[in-house]
Amino acid sequence: xxxxxxxxxxxxxxxxxxxxxxxxxxxxxxxxxxxxxxxxxxxxxxxxxxxxxxxxxxxxxxxxxxxxxxxxxxxxxxxxxxxxxxxxxxxxxxxxxxxxxxxx
Numbered sequence: 001x002x003x004x005x006x007x008x009x010x011x012x013x014x015x016x017x018x019x020x021x022x023x024x025x026x027x028x029x030x031x032x033x034x035x036x037x038x039x040x041x042x043x044x045x046x047x048x049x050x051x052x053x054x055x056x057x058x059x060x061x062x063x064x065x066x067x068x069x070x071x072x073x074x075x076x077x078x079x080x081x082x083x084x085x086x087x088x089x090x091x092x093x094x095x096x097x098x099x100x101x102x103x104x
């Protein structure tokens with residue numbers, strides 16, 4: 001029996017659709033602290049997350065006022081890379097800025 005006969009062709013399509021699913025997405029979060037300057041946070045948001053000055057300022061104010069702010073939502077590998085970039089920039093500039101990720 002031919003594996004791609006009309007009877008089994010639809011089943012193969014269903015199997016492929018089941019295997020191909022969207023990757024899990026993760027929110028990248030900045031955590032407020034008492035030492036990192038607002039200006040540095042805005043710079044990080046513009047540099048790492050490609051935010052405009054206005055968007056970066058809005059996120060920074062959210063972090064400052066609520067203690068945490070969402071920088072963006074990405075697949076796991078991209079989110080991990082962005083978290084590491086934030087931590088690296090913070091260390092280089094002597095700030096304790098923390099960044100985490102959380103599954104959406």
